Amino acid sequence: MPTVLITGANRGIGLELARQYSAKGWRVLATCRDPGAASELTAVEGDVDVYALNVDDAASVEALATTLKGQAVDVLFNNAGINVKKGPSIGDIDYGDWAATMDTNVFGPIRVAWAFRENVLASSRKIMAFTSSKMGSIAENTGGSITYRTSKTALNMAVSCLGIELKDRGIITVMFHPGHVRTDMGGPTAPVTAPQSAEGMRKVIATLGPDDNGSFKNFDGTPLPW
């Protein structure tokens, strides 16, 4: 069976991705910052191994890349992210929060993608998926949330560059808006559940081909404007 590696798998969308891929019989390399506190993740049944990974920390990323060296990863799911919900207008920006958001939402996924590229290249599917957001779309911008929006816009450009760089080696990169999802980040009244979001993205991933490299999609597969 194929293998998926997921970042931020201890709660929210990442936990649901781990549950669903495992239920489908995939091997799941589930990563989170603190495995000792990830009781819901460690309770997921199936072929699931839980590893420590802080995407902000280059040493943590390198340590796991060393541990998993030589293991094929069909789908690398860069899901971990933060939204500190500060800096709603330009005058209110907390530059420390902005830098931290860029670290986790942009540098982290790229750091992880590069560290695990040989694992993905060694697989048959060769997919790198990234949880972006419609809030990173300039075409659909309604203002506010500048720290989070800019991080997802920057992520999209970085992944687009990554896709161009790795295209000739058969890698397919895809950026998702997972929906407005009922998680700690999305809030209790969000219209999409984590199971719906994860199922949608899984189904889209199952259909991806080389022409999808560098695409930005809703969780139901609809193309999104940059």
Ligand SMILES: NC(=O)c1ccc[n+]([C@@H]2O[C@H](COP(=O)([O-])OP(=O)(O)OC[C@H]3O[C@@H](n4cnc5c(N)ncnc54)[C@H](OP(=O)(O)O)[C@@H]3O)[C@@H](O)[C@H]2O)c1
């Ligand atoms: N929910 C939505 O409506 C929505 C909409 C658009 C996009 N997204 C994106 O979807 C992704 C998942 O969101 P979610 O709703 O599931 O959020 P969530 O419930 O807040 O979960 C975020 C996950 O990211 C992890 N994380 C944060 N910083 C990390 C780091 N430095 N290293 C490793 N893991 C880290 C968290 O781990 P800890 O438990 O250790 O903090 C947690 O597992 C994010 O990238 C988010 O931006 C969500």
